[in-house]
Amino acid sequence: MKRIYSLDLKKHNKENVLVKGHIFQKRMMGKVNFIILRDRDGLIQIVLKDAKEILKVQDLMDESVIEVKGICVYDDRSLNKAEIHEPKITIISKVTEPLKIEINKPEIHANIDTILDNRPIVLRAPKERAIFKIQATMAQAYREYAISENATEIFPPTIVGSATEGGSELFKFKYYGKDAYLSQSAQLYKQIMVGVFEKVFAIAHSYRAEKYGTSRHTSEFIQYEFEMGFIDSYLDIISFCINAIRYIKTKVEKDNAKELEILQKKLPLIPKDIPILKLKDAQEIIFKNTKIDKRSENDLSPEDEKTISKIILKKYKSDLVVITHYPISKRPFYTMPDKDDPDNTLSFDFILRGEEIATGGQRINDYKQLIESIKKKGMNPNDFVDFLEIFKYGMPEEGGFGMGFERLTQQFLGLSNVREATLFPRDVKRISP
Amino acid sequence: MKRIYSLDLKKHNKENVLVKGHIFQKRMMGKVNFIILRDRDGLIQIVLKDAKEILKVQDLMDESVIEVKGICVYDDRSLNKAEIHEPKITIISKVTEPLKIEINKPEIHANIDTILDNRPIVLRAPKERAIFKIQATMAQAYREYAISENATEIFPPTIVGSATEGGSELFKFKYYGKDAYLSQSAQLYKQIMVGVFEKVFAIAHSYRAEKYGTSRHTSEFIQYEFEMGFIDSYLDIISFCINAIRYIKTKVEKDNAKELEILQKKLPLIPKDIPILKLKDAQEIIFKNTKIDKRSENDLSPEDEKTISKIILKKYKSDLVVITHYPISKRPFYTMPDKDDPDNTLSFDFILRGEEIATGGQRINDYKQLIESIKKKGMNPNDFVDFLEIFKYGMPEEGGFGMGFERLTQQFLGLSNVREATLFPRDVKRISP
Known part of the structure; x- marks a missing residue:
């Protein structure tokens, strides 16, 4: 039967x-x-x-x-x-031990630590199943969109011999006697592959030894990676990212009606026109609307991101806003400065429902300019030999982004902690199951 | 314009x-x-x-x-x-330094080390581009097939607190003061997720501190993972895996005609009926055909795998053969023994063109039987607490496989070293670029 x-x-x-x-x-x-x-x-x-x-x-x-x-x-x-x-x-x-946590109620009444301690069982609860069903659809949608735009999927390594981003948040280990690291991002590999396929994407793991247990950070996370050569401007990258998010939303609505009903959640508003603001203009808008003056800051705080999101939602009925032109000091060495505004860069953050979910921009594609940029940051070009090598051999104007896989799920479904959108989260306190 | x-x-x-x-x-x-x-x-x-x-x-x-x-x-x-x-x-x-390797000839005349040292440039050569274009199609095809069979995609972690497979080939590192490891396989997570979604798949990274630089092994590799609950027998898993390979082949033929022409390669023969042989019977066939007697061995050597492949190809016009019923001693503790043949297991290897590309089987789904099996192997159940936990809470009959992503590409395209099918290979000698 x-x-x-x-x-x-x-x-x-x-x-x-x-x-x-x-x-x-x-x-x-x-x-x-x-x-x-x-x-x-x-x-x-x-x-x-x-x-x-x-x-x-x-x-x-x-x-x-x-x-x-x-x-x-x-x-x-x-x-x-x-x-x-x-x-x-x-x-x-037969179940041989009573469940430590009840999973057959509409809500699990337990704190996040208890939930994560019992993750293998909790994942069987209807809401958790719905979250990760939707996440699977989102991954599928991202790839479908990228492939429809002629991007080629790549599989970057996660063990690397040197840091690409600088900074100290690295997991280091012994690799046959040598020092090795877990990859902070696929940056180097995406850029190498622009020279090969022009337009590439990946769903890749990143690792950061984050010292603080915020609701937005884990130590191992996944990124939707994208990189594209022969761009006319950084706006090409922004446009790809917005369209990818819109495509993902449409597919989830179509494929996961049942799960959205279980979760009782509405997906974010992604209207036809998404506001794209320079950092300075965003600060001006915050000042005008709230009288809080952050106009001399060189970045948005998490709180500012929530504020600008609220203002934009009210005025433009959009849960998404793109902020551009972060100053050179706040961006990695490989970020392209704006010729017309040379203290600032052709970079962007995507803010969805008040949280940063993606970051990217145009990259410097000239070898000498990269060397200069590394030196200006007080770093040593010799520490970036692997990274720099490819720029000797012809690189078109190019750019890309990394979008948080778990963060996007979190904001799509209005979850309060990114761990709720992570199958088996890793952080300062947690390494198992 | x-x-x-x-x-x-x-x-x-x-x-x-x-x-x-x-x-x-x-x-x-x-x-x-x-x-x-x-x-x-x-x-x-x-x-x-x-x-x-x-x-x-x-x-x-x-x-x-x-x-x-x-x-x-x-x-x-x-x-x-x-x-x-x-x-x-x-x-x-402008290119500022002469290329160290010529990439615009039909063949790159250099040894594998030189090729890998210059990987970022070599990947721009027509044959290399063709290999990784095809690999991207293969990944897409695997997911399409799994989704069409109602499997849900999962994203297992790669940092783990304890070993799931046993053995010593582990990369170990300090994780906020604790010992952590790079995941040997997604085994534990796949099995946990059978309790959640019944049928799951992943394209996931695995790590092995392989001490030898064979042409078949690297330290970081990717696996097509699959796991399925409520099976009638281990043959359900074999059938899924054969059909997945056939689907991948069909899609590559359809989407990558141009790349196959550049590579001048023929894909493997995957006929309607794929021979499925018990290990003992495979040894018997080898003996009959070659007079080489391996009938008292408890495994196939790499050489035996090549021999049986050749015999099967000749007789059945199939590049694929499935070998089952490996003895308990040669398989991980979680492998289900065959009730009718209790020294042997309901396990299998897939041999494609003479190389093992996938391994899997039915798993023990009973908590007590798992404990017994760990003890029989001379190991301590306390070392597998994370793994064992889920089996207290109801697990159906289940099984699955891991198929080498790079090995499948290698055998599909008749490449002599798995590194040629790995974007940025990691091994004893190599950690960059």
Whole structure:
């Protein structure tokens, strides 16, 4: 007998069917009893009357795995519009210890640490399943969009011999006697590959030994990477990124209606025209609207990002705003300065619902200019030999971005901590499971 | 003026066009001279007659980046069936040092070390571009197939707190004062996620501190991961894997005809019926055909894998053969023994063109049986606490495989070293670029 999944059950009215899954809930109320079974696609109600069958499951704990043969009965009011009558139950796998956390309630009432300590079980809860189903769709959508734009997927290494970004937040280890690091970003490899395929993308791991446990940072995270040569300006990169986000939203709406309903979340507003503001103009707008004067700062604080987002949402009905022209001092050495505004760069941050989700810009593509830029930052070009090498061999004008995979999920679904959008988060406190 | 790419050029006969790219080759022969330009899609021939234009490019080294405005002239005999006449050239980026390796010949005549030392430039050569274009298609195809089979994509972590496989080939490092490791495989995470989504897949990094520099091993590699619950038998997993390989082949044939022509390679033969042999039977066949007696061995040597492949190819016109029932002693503790043949396991290797490319099987899904299995291997269950935890909470019969992403590319394209199919290989000698 072929197994039927919950979503298809309603097509099998009055047929003998076989269903399998985990016990999501038991409702043992005396004469009539119910088991709610969870399978790949959703929930199935089993109606239990036979004393022998009731006895079988009486002591079974939630999450035990069973298979059930019975008669499918169409019922408009039931879960997935059908239920199973006259079940014959076979136990496949018994739960041997009580769950440390209840996962069959609409909300899990536990703090984030307890949730993460019990991650393998918590992930079975409906809301967690919905989050990571949507995240899978988002990854698929990002790749679909990039491929439709003729970008080629690349698979950069994560073990590297030297730092590409500078800074101290590096995980270092011994690699056959030499010093090695976990990659801070795919920057070098993306740029090398611009010389090969012109337009490339990756979904790649990055590592930062972040010392603080903020709700926005983890030590291992994934980035949607993109890099493109022969650009006319940095606006080409911004345009790709906006369109990618819009494509991702459209695909999630189409493929994940059920999950969005479980989460009771609305996706961000991404209107036709997305405001693109220079940092200075954003600070001016913040000042005009709130009388808080940050106009002499050389960056936006996390708080400023929330403020500008609120103003933009109100005025333009957009949850997304792009800030450009961050000063040279706040950007990596490879960032291209703006010829018409030479203290500032052709760089950008994407702010979605008040949080930075992507950062990028045009890169310096000239070898000598890169050397100068490294020196101006007080760094030694000899520390960047691997990085610099490729710029001796012909590089077009180019740029790209890195967008936080987990952060985008977080902001799409209005989650309060990026760990909720990370399958198995790694941070100062956490390295397992 | 909008840029035209090489493949579209032929549609623009007699039009003024703009093309951009790297100088792949110059043929300066006196009166009539040619530049072969390389762009994203292929090569373009530029016919140079004007002395002023010739002077501009006279000293330009190969790989310099230029843009060219000129008249497109359809010509059946020319590269991509069109060439550019009366060009006006603008130099975008000059190469400042001669290339250490010639990349504009049909073959790169250098040993693998020289090739890898110059990887960023070598990747621009036509054959290398073709390999990684095909690899990108293969990744896309694997995901398409898995999604069509209702598997959900997952993104397992690469930093882990304990080993899942046992063994000593671990990269260890300090993680905020604690010991951490680079993940040997996504095994634990795939199995956890079977409890969540039933059927999951990933394209995930694995790390092994391999001490020997064989042509089949690197220290960082990628695996097509798959895991599936509620299986009827290990044959369900084998069937998924065969179908995935067949799907990948079909997509590469469809999308990469041009690249296959550049490489002059034929993809492996994957007939309708793929031979599936028990290890013992494979040894028997080797003995019958070669008189070499390995029937008392408990594994196939790399040489045996080549031998059985040749025999199978000859007899069944298949480049793929599946070997099952490896003994318990040769498989990880979580491998399910065969009830009817209790010294051997419901495990398999996929041998493609003489090389192992995938390994998998049914897993033990019972907590107590897992503990017993760990003890029988002389290991301590306390070392596998993270791994074991999930089996207390209900796990269906399940199994899966890991298939080498680079090895599959290598065997698809008949490459002699897995490094040729690895974008930036990492091994005992190599950690950069």
